[in-house]
Amino acid sequence: MTTTTGIPAATGALGTARTRVEGRDKVTGAARYAGDIPLPELAHGWLVLSTVARGRVRSVESDAVLAMPGVLAVLHHQNAPRINLDYVGMVGRPDPVIGVFQQDRVPFRGWPVALVVAERPEQAREAAEQLVVHYDQEPHDVTFYAGHPGAYTPEDSPFGRAEETKGDVEAELAASAFVVDAEYTTPEEHHNPMEPHAATAHWDDGRLEVLDSNQGSTWVATELAQIFSLDPGSVRVRSEHVGGGFGSKGVRPTQVAAAMAATVLQRPVRVVMTRRQMFSAIGYRSPTAQRVRLGADASGKLRALDHRSECLTSTVHEFIERSASVGRVLYDAPAHHTSDRVVRLDVPTPTFMRGPGEAPGSFALECALDELAEKSGIDPIELRVRNEPDRGPISGLPFSSRNLVACMEEGSRRFGWADRDPRPGLRREGRWLLGTGMAAASFHSGVGPSTAAVTAEANGTFTVRINAADIGTGARTAIALVAADALGVDPERVRVVMADSDLGPAMFAGGSMGTRSWAWAVSMAVGELRERLALGGDIPPEGITARSDTSEAIGALAQKERHSFGAQFAEVAVDVTSGEVRVRRMLGIFAAGRIVNPLTARNQLVGGMIWGISMALHEEAIRDRASGGHVGPDLAGYHFAANADVPLVEADWVDDPDPDDPVGIKGVGEVGIVGAAAAIANAVWHATGVRHRHLPIRPDRVLSAGTNVPEHRPGA
Amino acid sequence: MAPAPSPTSSVITLTINGEKHTLPVDHRTTLLDALRDHLDLTGTKKGCDQGQCGACTVLLDGRRAVSCLQLAVAAEGREVTTIEGVADGDRLHPVQQAFLDLDGYQCGYCTPGQICSALAVLEEHAEGWPSAVTTDVRPEAGPAPLTPEEIRERMSGNLCRCGAYVSIVQAVARAAEARTDRNEEVVA
Structure with missing residues (x-):
């Protein structure tokens, strides 16, 4: 069948709630994730991680386990093929943890020292547990604290500058009518996507094929080609369905170990991490120790903003949790200093985790703003309105759009903020003290180069091909909507093919950049396709395909401050007898660019806010000084919010299309967590009269801090 | 093998x-x-x-x-x-349909477990099993209303890291309503 090429005007698919394209597969169990795909002759690899925090592997006693039933191989530093780690990938130089079995040095507890491969997973697991590894152990230091003498200022990188300074902070603080000087800490936090990291590698007709769970198959395929010194075209990575990532699913030991074993054994090998292994081999969020000093004049206008944060990294790779950067966007002051410092310890390398930098940074800064509001007697929203910058406080660049005040006003109206009595400790319901709090949020809106192809098929449908990843964001559906809208057709007529490195280079799902980057490429390809279709004529059997590459257009983008913004509101109840804090309701109003699919965007923003509840009240990985490992590294020892922890959480948005983006998108993946923990902490103060500056706000901390409640409460 | x-x-x-x-x-x-x-x-x-x-x-x-x-x-x-x-051939179970329609998931990895739990929750509730938040646990009190609080409590054995809990609760509530309606139809 052939169709003529005329296509109608836009349908308005964009901005209309739409259920997920793959929804039926997800609710019936038909969706296959990386560890779900059967392959003939599949062997199973089990990682063995170091049990010491620093030292050298003296020997790996593999003979005994090689004699166990089903065991096919034990790979370790003395027999593993050599690989290459000397390259720069999409996120910089590789973390040496992915260079598995290349050296005897053990830089932290949980470092991969061997891979046991067997016919059956049970056999591989038992053999891995039986494998004796001898170490020459050395003393380790895993203890992070504020003011660690080893802390240093890192070099600037493409991800940010370590330090920004303008004006004289000390002089402005001295001249301020109100000063806040407070220290805040956030603990080590872990991504814990529900799907463990899993990769299945096999060689097929001279090509390395990897069925993987990742946030970007271009990212992973490009690095695997580098690591194994292969032609980029001879590596194919696919990730049809991904069970969450949150920053942890880039190149990890799973893909490298699976590819290495598949090469050695010349048969398919699957490597799946255990939940416990995920606590040391996939990255995490560094703990932070932050000090914020704010000085304001009598009207609440900031004279000084000083935000200093410290984080940790491993001894083998530098990753900086850029907590201090959030103030470079949110508030201006004549004296403005922000710096991130880092200390190297005998721990795994941290990495990007949802809202990297902004999530912990906003906790400190937005709590400090609340403390300033208390001291100055100015309403927290009004204080922020008075400190709205016209341009980037440090960059001096204009904002592409900045609707933070609109978010706060809309949030205030819907939350009922106007009726709030600012005095703390006044509201009581039986054993519960009640309070409300708010905080502002921002997260950088970025975009990465991508390619796409859109085909007008002879049967009247359209096929979009782009190497996007859907890690739960609803990307597959969003891309279909963007294409349908640009094509002016019903989304039912658009098929999306994605998550396959053979489709050509594209941005990964991360940094709130995925949908914006892919939508740009898709809309560009559709524009080209429409021009060709406008020429008229029949569509040939193979269809008409237009391709795009956004590299040039993105390179030409005007320099501006581009961010999503938001206002977070929380109501909490604090049980003064048990120390338990319950969030009763949350509302987040966001200015996050054009919303492609309200159904999935709302879900994602709410999910971010729930991460904020977790961060405020639950999440905390405890490292044991003696062993260098974690206490209880699993989902019982590391609690994140369960259903019963989550009350009514609402997210909504104000109109805020980015004027320079072809679709108007900014990004919704991360801004939802930013400020959420601060809003809750500020509400806890409002309830109890006591500031909690250390996360999580555990019952023991609430009990030992007590309350600062007026003795003669109204009506008491 | x-x-x-x-x-x-x-x-x-x-x-x-x-x-x-x-x-x-x-x-x-x-x-x-x-x-x-x-x-x-x-x-x-x-x-x-x-x-x-x-x-x-x-x-x-x-x-x-x-x-x-x-x-x-x-x-x-x-x-x-x-x-x-769970589905009846191509026809989704009302619980599955509610998860799909109300976006009771994101990455979908916890979803099969959530749905199986939700099926059991509806049965347990119908049989009068109390939960930790049920206030009146006398046998003769009968099933307490399946409020959002009851659903949250009963569904708390299924973690969702994406944080889709709000829509999961809505989906279970909708499926519970559909079940009640169906039962009333049968009685009528």
Whole structure:
């Protein structure tokens, strides 16, 4: 069948709630994730991680386990093929943890020292547990604290500058009518996507094929080609369905170990991490120790903003949790200093985790703003309105759009903020003290180069091909909507093919950049396709395909401050007898660019806010000084919010299309967590009269801090 | 490749979604691994493999159970229902339909477990089982209303890291309403 090429005007698919394209597969169990795909002759690899925090592997006693039933191989530093780690990938130089079995040095507890491969997973697991590894152990230091003498200022990188300074902070603080000087800490936090990291590698007709769970198959395929010194075209990575990532699913030991074993054994090998292994081999969020000093004049206008944060990294790779950067966007002051410092310890390398930098940074800064509001007697929203910058406080660049005040006003109206009595400790319901709090949020809106192809098929449908990843964001559906809208057709007529490195280079799902980057490429390809279709004529059997590459257009983008913004509101109840804090309701109003699919965007923003509840009240990985490992590294020892922890959480948005983006998108993946923990902490103060500056706000901390409640409460 | 019968393995017959499957299994094999690796029923997910996340929830004789803590050999003779057995052919179960319509998921990895738990929650509630937040637990009080608070409590064995809890609660509530409506139709 052939169709003529005329296509109608836009349908308005964009901005209309739409259920997920793959929804039926997800609710019936038909969706296959990386560890779900059967392959003939599949062997199973089990990682063995170091049990010491620093030292050298003296020997790996593999003979005994090689004699166990089903065991096919034990790979370790003395027999593993050599690989290459000397390259720069999409996120910089590789973390040496992915260079598995290349050296005897053990830089932290949980470092991969061997891979046991067997016919059956049970056999591989038992053999891995039986494998004796001898170490020459050395003393380790895993203890992070504020003011660690080893802390240093890192070099600037493409991800940010370590330090920004303008004006004289000390002089402005001295001249301020109100000063806040407070220290805040956030603990080590872990991504814990529900799907463990899993990769299945096999060689097929001279090509390395990897069925993987990742946030970007271009990212992973490009690095695997580098690591194994292969032609980029001879590596194919696919990730049809991904069970969450949150920053942890880039190149990890799973893909490298699976590819290495598949090469050695010349048969398919699957490597799946255990939940416990995920606590040391996939990255995490560094703990932070932050000090914020704010000085304001009598009207609440900031004279000084000083935000200093410290984080940790491993001894083998530098990753900086850029907590201090959030103030470079949110508030201006004549004296403005922000710096991130880092200390190297005998721990795994941290990495990007949802809202990297902004999530912990906003906790400190937005709590400090609340403390300033208390001291100055100015309403927290009004204080922020008075400190709205016209341009980037440090960059001096204009904002592409900045609707933070609109978010706060809309949030205030819907939350009922106007009726709030600012005095703390006044509201009581039986054993519960009640309070409300708010905080502002921002997260950088970025975009990465991508390619796409859109085909007008002879049967009247359209096929979009782009190497996007859907890690739960609803990307597959969003891309279909963007294409349908640009094509002016019903989304039912658009098929999306994605998550396959053979489709050509594209941005990964991360940094709130995925949908914006892919939508740009898709809309560009559709524009080209429409021009060709406008020429008229029949569509040939193979269809008409237009391709795009956004590299040039993105390179030409005007320099501006581009961010999503938001206002977070929380109501909490604090049980003064048990120390338990319950969030009763949350509302987040966001200015996050054009919303492609309200159904999935709302879900994602709410999910971010729930991460904020977790961060405020639950999440905390405890490292044991003696062993260098974690206490209880699993989902019982590391609690994140369960259903019963989550009350009514609402997210909504104000109109805020980015004027320079072809679709108007900014990004919704991360801004939802930013400020959420601060809003809750500020509400806890409002309830109890006591500031909690250390996360999580555990019952023991609430009990030992007590309350600062007026003795003669109204009506008491 | 499954091992032949030996002192460490057995041939067992499992009844899954109404169908009998005879297979040799290593005695260490969990029901979860038997489903996934031996029977290619990969809808049941492995999130933690130690009973802490609920992703592997199935129904055993109609009651929910985490299949990672159940040995396959111990599941012989019991009726196992997995996510693959929930829909009626192409017709989604109302719980599945509600999860789809209300976006009760994001990445979808915990979803099969959530749905199996939700099915059991509706049964448990209908049978008058109380939860930790049920205020009136007298047997004669009958089922308390399935409020959002009750649903949150009863669904808390299933973790969702994406944080789709708000829409999960809505989906379970909608399925509960549909069930009540259906039952009323039957009575009428």
